[in-house]
Amino acid sequence: MKKHLAATIAAAITLGTLVAGCGNTGTNSAGNTTGAASKTNFKVGLVTDTGGLNDHGFNYLADQGLVQAEKQLGVTGSVVQSQDANSYVPNLQRFASQGYNLVIAVGFLMEDAVKQVAPQYPNTKFLIIDDPITGISNVTSAMFKTEQCGYLVGAMAGLLEKQNKLPGLNSQNILGVVGGQNIPPVTSYIAGFQQGVQKTDPGAKVEVTFANSFSDQALGSQIAQQEISDGADILFQVAGGTGIGVINAAKSKHVYAIGVDADQAYLAKDTVLTSATKGVDTATFDVIQQAVNNQWKSGIQYFDLKNNGVGLGSINANVPSDVKQQVDALAQQIKDGTITVSANMQQ
Amino acid sequence: MSILTNPQLWASTLAMAVPLALPAIGGTFSERTGVVNIAMEGIMLMGAFFGVSFAYWTHSAWLGAIGGMLMGGLLSAVFAWAAIRLAADQVVLGMAINIFAAGLTTFLLDTVFGYGGTPPDTPQLPTWSIPGLSHIPFVGAFFTNQSVLVYIMLILVGLSHWFLFHTRLGLRMRAVGENPLAADTAGLNVWRLRYTGVIIGGLLSALGGVYLSLGILNSFDVNMTNGRGYIALAAMIFGKWTPLGSFGASLLFGFATALGIALQGNGISANLLGMLPYVLTILALAGLVGRSKPPAADGIPYTPQR
Numbered sequence: 001m002k003k004h005l006a007a008t009i010a011a012a013i014t015l016g017t018l019v020a021g022c023g024n025t026g027t028n029s030a031g032n033t034t035g036a037a038s039k040t041n042f043k044v045g046l047v048t049d050t051g052g053l054n055d056h057g058f059n060y061l062a063d064q065g066l067v068q069a070e071k072q073l074g075v076t077g078s079v080v081q082s083q084d085a086n087s088y089v090p091n092l093q094r095f096a097s098q099g100y101n102l103v104i105a106v107g108f109l110m111e112d113a114v115k116q117v118a119p120q121y122p123n124t125k126f127l128i129i130d131d132p133i134t135g136i137s138n139v140t141s142a143m144f145k146t147e148q149c150g151y152l153v154g155a156m157a158g159l160l161e162k163q164n165k166l167p168g169l170n171s172q173n174i175l176g177v178v179g180g181q182n183i184p185p186v187t188s189y190i191a192g193f194q195q196g197v198q199k200t201d202p203g204a205k206v207e208v209t210f211a212n213s214f215s216d217q218a219l220g221s222q223i224a225q226q227e228i229s230d231g232a233d234i235l236f237q238v239a240g241g242t243g244i245g246v247i248n249a250a251k252s253k254h255v256y257a258i259g260v261d262a263d264q265a266y267l268a269k270d271t272v273l274t275s276a277t278k279g280v281d282t283a284t285f286d287v288i289q290q291a292v293n294n295q296w297k298s299g300i301q302y303f304d305l306k307n308n309g310v311g312l313g314s315i316n317a318n319v320p321s322d323v324k325q326q327v328d329a330l331a332q333q334i335k336d337g338t339i340t341v342s343a344n345m346q347q
Numbered sequence: 348m349s350i351l352t353n354p355q356l357w358a359s360t361l362a363m364a365v366p367l368a369l370p371a372i373g374g375t376f377s378e379r380t381g382v383v384n385i386a387m388e389g390i391m392l393m394g395a396f397f398g399v400s401f402a403y404w405t406h407s408a409w410l411g412a413i414g415g416m417l418m419g420g421l422l423s424a425v426f427a428w429a430a431i432r433l434a435a436d437q438v439v440l441g442m443a444i445n446i447f448a449a450g451l452t453t454f455l456l457d458t459v460f461g462y463g464g465t466p467p468d469t470p471q472l473p474t475w476s477i478p479g480l481s482h483i484p485f486v487g488a489f490f491t492n493q494s495v496l497v498y499i500m501l502i503l504v505g506l507s508h509w510f511l512f513h514t515r516l517g518l519r520m521r522a523v524g525e526n527p528l529a530a531d532t533a534g535l536n537v538w539r540l541r542y543t544g545v546i547i548g549g550l551l552s553a554l555g556g557v558y559l560s561l562g563i564l565n566s567f568d569v570n571m572t573n574g575r576g577y578i579a580l581a582a583m584i585f586g587k588w589t590p591l592g593s594f595g596a597s598l599l600f601g602f603a604t605a606l607g608i609a610l611q612g613n614g615i616s617a618n619l620l621g622m623l624p625y626v627l628t629i630l631a632l633a634g635l636v637g638r639s640k641p642p643a644a645d646g647i648p649y650t651p652q653r
Binding site: 052053054056060063182209210212213215216217218219221222223225226229230241244245248252266267268 | 353354355356358359362363366453456457462463464467474559563564565566568569570571573604605608609611617618621
């Protein structure tokens with residue numbers, strides 16, 4: 001009898017936590033919904049990928065764009081965080097079936113889900129971040145030329161390495177890169193970085209290591225320490241949460257780091273030289289604005305240096321002004337097309 | 348071969364062994380008293396999250412470490428109560444604890460600190476070099492610029508082994524895990540000894556989590572344990588349910604990870620190298636250690652005879 005009771009309680013505990021785990025999604029979205037005074041009654045739903053809103057990356061930034069739109073455009077926003085890949089389709093459908101005007105899918109992982117759901121709800125508009133979908137009239141894709149900002153931070157790193165004036169830089173001409181995974185949204189940054197270094201400091205060696213994880217800070221820290229022991233003194237991280245460990249290791253070993261996606265200077269202001277930023281927030285805001293103002297464009301929209309879709313974060317005070325000027329000049333050349341940056345990484 | 352003489356490889360090996368060895372020894376304490384514990388992953392997450400939280404709130408990394416351990420201990424006490432008092436299925440329970448802790452820490456991270464993550468000005472535990480030892484070639488890397496928890500872990504390995512195998516209380520705890528009826532008949536309090544084992548295990552596992560969030564870093568991230576609690580489970584079995592063995596197995600896993608990092612710089616595929624720790628696990632379990640035998644009463648709830 002007692003044993004039976006215990007088993008029932010165990011089952012109840014397990015069920016309870018499972019339910020609590022799912023319920024998590026709902027409470028988070030509710031907490032995030034700020035009912036701004038909406039004149040237009042325009043409803044925007046945002047579905048994150050499994051990275052969640054605290055990914056230090058595109059999910060976080062997309063949410064920032066939505067928050068901005070709530071404040072400035074008066075739209076009503078709601079967010080749902082996907083717990084696993086199987087919930088992409090139901091999460092998108094949930095918003096679409098509730099009459100949301102625009103549904104935002106964050107991340108290339110949701111490509112198949114958007115392709116499946118969008119045709120079922122022709123009256124709802126869909127935005128997918130980081131994935132090129134064409135040929136569906138109610139879907140627009142935001143693509144980022146991150147190789148361009150990667151190029152600029154690479155050029156800056158190369159110049160600093162060649163000058164060798166910053167305190168803490170060694171005499172070896174080695175730069176380190178830590179990537180999350182060997183996938184296009186990561187390697188495009190690295191490709192640009194390699195070309196930028198090549199431009200300003202052709203003799204430099206760029207050491208690239210992949211962590212195969214976007215959430216393992218401890219591993220990121222170890223990889224960074226390995227690269228530092230190999231002689232790297234400026235580390236570019238393209239690894240989400242793993243990269244937080246890279247910046248931390250650079251800080252404790254008194255070398256330099258370059259942030260990614262968002263402006264990461266706040267993490268360690270003396271260590272972070274600058275950040276290669278990806279304007280997922282501006283892109284999200286822009287597309288919401290297009291939808292609100294009936295200026296909808298289906299197909300692919302590119303965000304690059306020219307329209308401030310990618311760029312540089314705040315620059316460390318120790319970076320000399322002549323370096324900044326040269327980087328600015330290169331940015332200008334990319335904008336006017338004198339320099340084209342390839343998104344293909346040298347393996 | 349220059350890779351093997353790079354001191355960084357050995358420093359990384361030890362650094363990556365800590366978050367496996369602590370929960371593996373924690374699991375050993377629990378299972379030696381007869382409670383199957385697969386909840387190390389969840390308890391580590393609790394330790395990691397509350398370690399950072401308390402460190403931020405109190406402005407002291409040490410108080411953070413203690414707070415993180417206590418919260419991990421608290422969760423393991425709940426686990427122990429359900430496993431021992433209610434005689435619930437320990438594997439199901441352990442899984443429930445893991446899922447619960449993952450959900451709870453994510454929820455609290457978002458609600459307490461917001462989506463920007465834990466504050467960057469959270470204090471971190473110090474790193475130490477041992478003056479005499481750090482100058483010895485090769486071995487010196489073990490003792491250069493390592494987190495203070497690395498040294499604490501080394502002490503705990505020895506201490507745990509001594510405690511479990513050379514003290515009266517250790518003997519009693521093991522007796523309860525092998526034959527609780529005999530131990531009960533001899534006048535030992537089976538439940539109390541099992542509570543002790545599980546809660547000591549919880550404190551050690553939580554310290555493993557604290558190492559990840561406050562030893563290596565000063566921040567918490569969702570699921571930052573990345574399955575290390577489960578690898579620790581393998582290390583515990585691989586180490587034949589002994590603290591020294593668990594530590595040895597953890598060193599091997601740590602070495603595989605460190606080697607994976609070092610080899611990548613030499614142009615070998617990252618995906619292949621990612622498998623290295625697991626290939627080593629299979630090879631080691633299949634050939635090297637021979638049969639690993641758990642405590643006889645491991646996982647079997649016990650009802651005291653009146």
